Amino acid sequence: MVKHWRPAVAALATIALVGACSSDPEPTEEQAVQPATTSCASSGELTMWERSGGNKQMVDLLVEAWNTKNPDCKVALTYIPHTEMVGKIAQGIASGEVPDLMGMDLIYAPQFEKAQQLVDLTERIKSWPELATASKGHMTVATYEDKLYGVPLYADVSALFYNKDLFTKAGLDPEKPPTSLDELRSYADKITALGGDVKGYYLPGNCAGCNIFTVGPLMWASGAKIEATAEGDEPLTGDGVKQVLQFARDMVKAGNVHEGDRAENGETFHLQFGTGKVGMMGTGNFNITLARQQNPNMKFGIGLLPGVSPNSSASFIGGDLVVVPRGSERVADAVNFMKFLLSDEVQVEVYAKALNLTTRTDMVDNKYFQAEPLVQDVAKALDVGRTPYTLTFFEQINSPQGPWLQMLQKAYYTDESLDTIIADAKKAMKTVASQG
């Protein structure tokens, strides 16, 4: 009986293997030479994945604009929890269950490009004039060994948001945000002294990504380097690491942050500034619109995230790329969607109109930004911003269980020696980088 089963089992196994191998068609040459347009080349729903916890408002608007223009080729958008995005994409690629295109947190792009899990778009997009002014940070990580794998979906830059109403109440000049860590501390003390439920500063105690976005720049501005770029590279170098950790520990001890901040895991990070109970907070450009919606009467300003020395500053240029996973069957349409995103009309009438940063620097001078000084202020962060480049960003930095957050939590909430804390984190990051 077992013998009789063998052919059937073998046949089933063969079918499974053939199925697994054939689910990944590469674009044909005909598709490759099609010039891109801002409209869909074929009909039928385009599937797209995007992480939650990113700039959902912006992505929804972009998809809505595309769907209005292309009613026969609408993008069906699925949000994946941001902490599971990497695993979900990897599983999707391995099983052949991939969307036609996807938004990807730009810091993960190098890992997928190196593993050749994204479609090489060089021949399709390299001649686009829009790329010359596309966000440099995005295009750096969208490029691997001179091949192009994506274009910017949206850009987030971090800056220091401050509540002008609380500044005035605390006797501070509402037109002068702090320009050094010492000033930041002294301003926070004065705002906290107002009492009630008001605190001078905000530290997201349980969110690795929020901290690299807002505390990382404090270290960069103080001359430090954070991540290990590759095996053998030394992470957490420079005095700025310890200086910023000491600054944050002192802020917590002085009572300049809310007790509840300690549990912030990123879910409500974007809603904190708009409560009006925080004097100063490192956050992103996306908070301009959000804070206005939450608290229309609150007056606020935007400065740069400072370092130890006066007038030093830095910013994290983050955001998402649009990429095409290997196995996508609608590469040409995905490329058209990219062309659409970079078009003048979308840059102004979708990105700028929603007061989000344009992903092309030559589109910053537009009627919407001219009418909104806050966006112009936050755009200054682009000049001092940077995007980390490492193949193990998630494990070193962004993981809620990774060494970066562990180091910060110990520094913020314990009395352990900062040298020991930094040494432990350094060792863990080097181990991760060596295994990458």
Place this chain on the structure above:
Amino acid sequence: MRRGRRNGWVGLAYLSPALLFVLIFTVYPLVRMAWMSLHNWSLLTPPRWVGFDNYTRAFDDRQFWVSFGFTLKYTLIITPILIIGGYLLALLTAHNSPVRRLTRTVVFTPVVIGLGVSSLLWYWLFSTDFGFVNTVLLDLGVLKEPVVWLGVDADRSNLAIIASVVWKVIGFGMVLFVGAIQAIPSDVNEASLVDGASYRQRVTRIVLPLTLRTVLLVTLLSVIGSLLAFDQFYIMTAGQPQNETATSVFFVYLNSFPYLKLGYGAALSMVLALTILAFTVVQLLLTRRSHT
């Protein structure tokens, strides 16, 4: 002879659906996991043979043992609560009456809710600013300011999670205990009453010995379930603070999926599976000894 062989084929035919099920859903995944544990595999790149490196690494991985220690601690705390609590509830509700039936139903209801859903519910109940727990304790004057229950202090987080799991699971043991208690022949109880045994004597000398096998079964299930705890910690603390509430399975998940180290995750799973197997064997041996 021919008839015996034919009977053998018929027997195999009857068994084949079950055998096939076990082969596909138990044996194959186990073999596949063992194979994976001997490779480095990120899903993004092809598997690479590394022999027993993943196992060597697992034994040197401090976080794995921290997670394992925490899982044991969680198991040691929650198991007696579930067993003793479930048994006491069963003693209170074993005899049928409308109020007791209603009590059993109420206590058992959370068992039919998914653990993920109940964890989300309790995550909200324990919320620092909006949670029902803090609101009640503040209103009653027990607390002067809101407590951060989850993700800040490992012991406090553990206790909060244990409270949520006890609410969710205790009804399961209770129902099994009620069944076992109700299965005790009534003449045994009646004889003890005639002999003048007190309630305590009847519970300790008659009910408990006669339901011991069920107690051991529920203990076994509770220990295995607790050693494999994942959902509640993933949802309610995500391992925080500083991975102190990351259970063993959470650590396996973390390595296998977010970190894309499938081979290492498989090796950790093998170590964990063997450990749980050892626990189970010891417990079964104890069960057998107590029975004999």
